[in-house]
Amino acid sequence: MIILSYFYSSKLALMPEHIIDPNKWIDSYSDYLYNYTITRVSDREIAQDLVQDTFFAGLKSMKNFKGEASERTWLVSILKRKIIDHYRKINSNKGKAEVRISYNTDSETEGDWLEERVADQFDRTAEDNLENEELGLAIHNCIEKLPEKQATVFKLKTLLGHETEAICNELNITPSNLWVILHRARTAMAECLKHNWF
Amino acid sequence: MKDSNKIFFNCNEANHTCDKTQYREASVWEKIKLNIHLLYCRACREYTKNNTRLTKLMNGKEVKVMPTPEKENLQKAFERKLQDHE
Numbered sequence: 557m558i559i560l561s562y563f564y565s566s567k568l569a570l571m572p573e574h575i576i577d578p579n580k581w582i583d584s585y586s587d588y589l590y591n592y593t594i595t596r597v598s599d600r601e602i603a604q605d606l607v608q609d610t611f612f613a614g615l616k617s618m619k620n621f622k623g624e625a626s627e628r629t630w631l632v633s634i635l636k637r638k639i640i641d642h643y644r645k646i647n648s649n650k651g652k653a654e655v656r657i658s659y660n661t662d663s664e665t666e667g668d669w670l671e672e673r674v675a676d677q678f679d680r681t682a683e684d685n686l687e688n689e690e691l692g693l694a695i696h697n698c699i700e701k702l703p704e705k706q707a708t709v710f711k712l713k714t715l716l717g718h719e720t721e722a723i724c725n726e727l728n729i730t731p732s733n734l735w736v737i738l739h740r741a742r743t744a745m746a747e748c749l750k751h752n753w754f
Numbered sequence: 755m756k757d758s759n760k761i762f763f764n765c766n767e768a769n770h771t772c773d774k775t776q777y778r779e780a781s782v783w784e785k786i787k788l789n790i791h792l793l794y795c796r797a798c799r800e801y802t803k804n805n806t807r808l809t810k811l812m813n814g815k816e817v818k819v820m821p822t823p824e825k826e827n828l829q830k831a832f833e834r835k836l837q838d839h840e
Contacts, residue, residue, distance in 0.1 A: 578836060582829045590820040604824055611832055615839055692817045713777065714812050715819045720779065739773050746804040753811060 574623045588696040595689040610635040698748035706741035763791040768798045776809045
């Protein structure tokens with residue numbers, strides 16, 4: 557027993573826990589990273605660019621990957637830097653083309669506009685946004701845990717809203733086959749999300 | 755077509771219909787049969803409840819995926835980089 561545990565610990569010390577393989581990056585992580593980015597920059601194209609930059613930067617500095625964290629964690633840490641850089645960049649452009657709009661410049665009649673006096677009840681609070689972001693990431697987490705085929709079908713059907721027939725043609729499966737896969741995926745997803753979100 | 759005319763489902767059929775309902779692909783007759791089944795089957799009630807909840811979570815606008823054409827572009831650009839890299 558002791559010898560066995562010694563063997564394991566020495567083996568663990570020698571081998572990095574996580575290995576890096578960029579071939580699967582786009583398939584596995586692009587949705588997660590995109591979701592992460594879009595809640596922070598709220599612009600589709602910018603998010604798209606940032607995710608792309610992240611993958612390229614990751615490829616470039618692949619040799620720095622030590623295997624202490626998972627690939628995704630490592631990519632997210634790069635992405636965080638990219639997002640910060642993005643805000644730095646737009647911040648330095650600030651003031652060049654700034655337009656201020658006020659309903660009234662006269663201090664005497666300030667607040668006469670109804671719009672200025674009514675509280676915006678439909679404003680979403682920071683807490684709401686945080687929760688929604690976590691939900692998005694939790695869902696992508698669960699999708700990542702699904703077997704590859706189930707994940708593909710589930711994403712196409714549920715998130716991208718493709719027709720059953722289109723998916724069947726694309727993946728070359730029968731409709732009943734599709735529903736079985738979908739059923740398994742949904743059961744697994746419900747199980748995975750149950751602990752925190754149901 | 756005796757199968758499709760019977761009023762009582764078994765649980766497999768009920769779950770299948772429930773899945774279809776989540777994507778608005780079940781017919782009215784199927785939905786009626788599902789509801790009859792749910793009257794007396796506790797397990798399927800539970801499944802339907804969870805399934806509906808999952809649909810609600812998924813349909814929230816919080817869950818974003820990268821649009822397919824953009825993803826394909828990204829994949830292509832990335833593969834080119836990958837070849838340069840090697």
